[in-house]
Amino acid sequence: MIDSDLPPSHATRRVRTMCPMNCHPTYCGMEVEIQDDRVLSIRGDDENPDSRGFLCIRGQASREIIDNPMRVLRPRLRDVRTDDAWRDASWDEALDRIAGAIRKVGPEAVAVWAGHGSIVNTVGRRLAPRFANLCGFQWWEPAIVCWGLGGFGFSLTGPVQVNTKEDMAAHSDLIVLWGANLASQPTTAPHLVAAKRRGAWLVAIDVRRSEAFEQAHETHLIRPGTDAALALALMHVIVGEELHDPVFVSSHTTGFPELTAHVKQYTPEWAETETGVPATAIRALARRYAATKQSMILVGGSSMHKSANGWQAGRAIACLPALTGALGRPGGGLGPRHAAQSSGMGTVNIEASERRPPSPSGRPYMISEMSSILDDLDDGRVKVLLLFGTNMVSSFADASRVARALDRMDLVVSHDLFMQDTARNHSDVVLPATSWLEETGYKTTNTHLYLMDQAISARGDARSAAWVMDALAPRLGVADFFPWKDTDAFLTALFDHPAMGHVTPAQLRAQGGYQPLAISPVAHPNLLFPTPSRKVEFLSERAVQLGMPSLPVYEPIAEDAPTQPDGAGRFPLLFRQGRTLTHFHGFYDHGRALPTLAKADPEPRLWINPADAAARRIGDGDAIRILNDRGTMGARAQVTDRVPPGVVWMRDGWAGINDLTSGARSLPAAAARAFPGGQAAYEARVEVSGGEVVGFALGARPRRDDRRHDGRQTARAASARSRRRPAAPAGTADGTGIPGED
Numbered sequence: 001m002i003d004s005d006l007p008p009s010h011a012t013r014r015v016r017t018m019c020p021m022n023c024h025p026t027y028c029g030m031e032v033e034i035q036d037d038r039v040l041s042i043r044g045d046d047e048n049p050d051s052r053g054f055l056c057i058r059g060q061a062s063r064e065i066i067d068n069p070m071r072v073l074r075p076r077l078r079d080v081r082t083d084d085a086w087r088d089a090s091w092d093e094a095l096d097r098i099a100g101a102i103r104k105v106g107p108e109a110v111a112v113w114a115g116h117g118s119i120v121n122t123v124g125r126r127l128a129p130r131f132a133n134l135c136g137f138q139w140w141e142p143a144i145v146c147w148g149l150g151g152f153g154f155s156l157t158g159p160v161q162v163n164t165k166e167d168m169a170a171h172s173d174l175i176v177l178w179g180a181n182l183a184s185q186p187t188t189a190p191h192l193v194a195a196k197r198r199g200a201w202l203v204a205i206d207v208r209r210s211e212a213f214e215q216a217h218e219t220h221l222i223r224p225g226t227d228a229a230l231a232l233a234l235m236h237v238i239v240g241e242e243l244h245d246p247v248f249v250s251s252h253t254t255g256f257p258e259l260t261a262h263v264k265q266y267t268p269e270w271a272e273t274e275t276g277v278p279a280t281a282i283r284a285l286a287r288r289y290a291a292t293k294q295s296m297i298l299v300g301g302s303s304m305h306k307s308a309n310g311w312q313a314g315r316a317i318a319c320l321p322a323l324t325g326a327l328g329r330p331g332g333g334l335g336p337r338h339a340a341q342s343s344g345m346g347t348v349n350i351e352a353s354e355r356r357p358p359s360p361s362g363r364p365y366m367i368s369e370m371s372s373i374l375d376d377l378d379d380g381r382v383k384v385l386l387l388f389g390t391n392m393v394s395s396f397a398d399a400s401r402v403a404r405a406l407d408r409m410d411l412v413v414s415h416d417l418f419m420q421d422t423a424r425n426h427s428d429v430v431l432p433a434t435s436w437l438e439e440t441g442y443k444t445t446n447t448h449l450y451l452m453d454q455a456i457s458a459r460g461d462a463r464s465a466a467w468v469m470d471a472l473a474p475r476l477g478v479a480d481f482f483p484w485k486d487t488d489a490f491l492t493a494l495f496d497h498p499a500m501g502h503v504t505p506a507q508l509r510a511q512g513g514y515q516p517l518a519i520s521p522v523a524h525p526n527l528l529f530p531t532p533s534r535k536v537e538f539l540s541e542r543a544v545q546l547g548m549p550s551l552p553v554y555e556p557i558a559e560d561a562p563t564q565p566d567g568a569g570r571f572p573l574l575f576r577q578g579r580t581l582t583h584f585h586g587f588y589d590h591g592r593a594l595p596t597l598a599k600a601d602p603e604p605r606l607w608i609n610p611a612d613a614a615a616r617r618i619g620d621g622d623a624i625r626i627l628n629d630r631g632t633m634g635a636r637a638q639v640t641d642r643v644p645p646g647v648v649w650m651r652d653g654w655a656g657i658n659d660l661t662s663g664a665r666s667l668p669a670a671a672a673r674a675f676p677g678g679q680a681a682y683e684a685r686v687e688v689s690g691g692e693v694v695g696f697a698l699g700a701r702p703r704r705d706d707r708r709h710d711g712r713q714t715a716r717a718a719s720a721r722s723r724r725r726p727a728a729p730a731g732t733a734d735g736t737g738i739p740g741e742d
């Protein structure tokens with residue numbers, strides 16, 4: 001039994017849980033006041049040792065999820081993909097329809113992809129690959145949309161673990177925020193401040209002047225996609241001036257002679273032309289970094305790693321603490337990074353990958369690499385797609401291509417709290433998901449395990465992702481998807497691991513709902529690394545075997561190149577995206593379903609430098625159109641010198657944003673197969689025009705017919721749409737009460 005009803009209670013209760021938005025490495029604790037099964041208030045949990053009472057605007061807005069009138073509360077089906085075809089259905093009818101479609105196409109043509117929209121308390125995340133393995137479905141890593149590629153770069157060199165934020169506060173004397181910002185990891189901020197008060201020197205490196213720049217002593221605005229060039233130039237100085245740690249290098253690294261010869265070419269002057277960072281500043285930073293043993297680098301998550309060559313940056317940056325001997329010591333090495341683990345973290349593996357049957361056709365299973373998935377989708381390899389909490393046409397790069405593929409599928413299923421682009425425009429079945437307070441689960445930060453007990457009853461017919469998989473499995477002939485008696489028994493099995501102290505949920509409840517993890521605050525304390533040599537590999541034979549250079553390199557991003565035939569002339573601006581505090585990617589219908597977030601961030605704003613804006617006669621606050629050959633998007637201009645000329649930036653997660661992005665392959669196929677978790681390129685070159693924005697509203701994704709920036713096509717598509725769509729009640733697109741998109 002996975003989900004259960006709660007006995008009614010009229011007493012006012014205070015429940016300690018965790019924020020549902022998975023901003024790893026920040027997870028914040030919250031205290032929820034409940035009476036009569038209703039949420040009265042949500043506030044930060046003062047006793048949470050990670051967040052210490054902090055709860056940002058997103059966490060506070062989460063109270064608007066529970067009884068939100070826009071929530072999906074019943075299974076919905078439609079027989080044709082028109083807006084007026086939706087009808088409510090029973091769970092049995094919905095599950096039978098899904099199972100029937102799967103039986104018709106066979107398991108090999110079925111894919112499962114899960115994300116934070118409905119899988120927020122880790123249970124569904126852990127069970128989804130088990131479900132796919134036992135059923136013989138295709139399975140894609142959730143990380144392919146954010147940090148996976150950077151993780152690959154770090155793993156090639158070796159240092160993958162991170163020191164804790166507490167260790168940084170206590171011991172670091174130099175902290176480099178390399179693409180990391182405080183909107184992405186707010187709970188790191190107090191520890192940065194503590195380190196700064198102690199005298200630590202803070203350096204911020206980013207493609208835009210982020211809020212981290214305001215905290216830093218030293219800032220470097222870097223040209224997008226050139227982080228590897230900067231890291232190589234830093235190595236050039238450290239090695240060339242013999243500032244490295246020869247004892248550490250000889251004991252714990254491979255390939256130093258080759259690296260020494262290799263980085264001679266990467267002078268600071270060369271790097272200045274690539275990165276825009278002055279050569280003098282590069283030399284000064286290299287000398288300061290090498291001279292400070294307790295130096296820690298915090299690398300940004302999505303922003304850098306969504307870049308086509310972000311893995312090269314990760315690979316090169318990971319060499320720096322090995323050169324200076326900063327690894328395996330307090331205050332040194334690498335600091336908190338999205339999804340990176342502290343030393344010793346883990347749970348029991350229940351994924352049952354060893355039981356995945358051979359694919360009936362003999363063809364290898366699809367790999368979790370975005371551009372390969374796009375190719376396979378184009379080939380029609382997936383006919384039934386089960387999406388748990390993911391808005392795929394929003395989050396994949398080159399999203400228009402995804403949209404076309406979804407349109408060709410037999411059945412698309414979305415399990416989510418709210419309707420969203422993919423559910424609205426491409427799904428045949430929408431399943432109502434429970435919120436984080438309506439199910440039991442857990443979260444782990446880099447230091448603690450937190451139980452997240454069910455606190456209120458499920459609204460409507462909502463069910464957790466785990467429940468849905470458990471209900472589908474027997475319909476597909478899988479008898480032991482969930483062999484545990486209940487969720488507590490499942491968590492007991494999962495926590496039977498040294499890091500978790502083999503604790504049970506009952507014991508956690510008795511001690512207030514959390515406990516410290518048995519981990520080392522210092523990464524790689526034994527100076528062993530997960531490489532074939534167990535050393536830091538400047539030179540990697542594994543890389544060569546996977547079709548990549550033996551040493552870290554910088555390869556300019558093809559999309560960014562000013563010499564490409566179509567790019568530079570017509571689309572001169574480099575487009576990048578990242579995080580702000582007022583949204584959480586595209587979740588909750590791009591934040592539009594939660595009034596607090598919708599009000600705080602009412603429409604997409606494109607940061608554009610005053611010089612670029614003036615050249616286009618665009619003023620601050622003007623409605624603009626962002627376009628390239630892949631798509632177009634309406635937005636409002638935010639004229640600011642926080643981005644340099646030639647670069648435009650927008651927070652991620654807006655509808656339509658990834659109609660612009662590249663989707664190009666980032667890794668050789670062999671590498672993608674060896675490290676199944678990489679994304680395609682999210683770069684884009686764009687042009688921005690001012691004046692009237694026609695065809696779609698700001699912040700709305702144009703329907704698939706409208707995505708070219710060709711005015712005649714847009715008009716034709718609008719005309720066709722008006723013919724096939726019935727009138728909807730005022731203020732809604734489909735009569736469901738959900739605001740329309742066009």
Ligand code: SF4
Binds near residue numbers: 020022026028
């Ligand atoms: S930073 Fe905000 S959204 Fe993220 S976990 Fe904390 S409260 Fe939630």
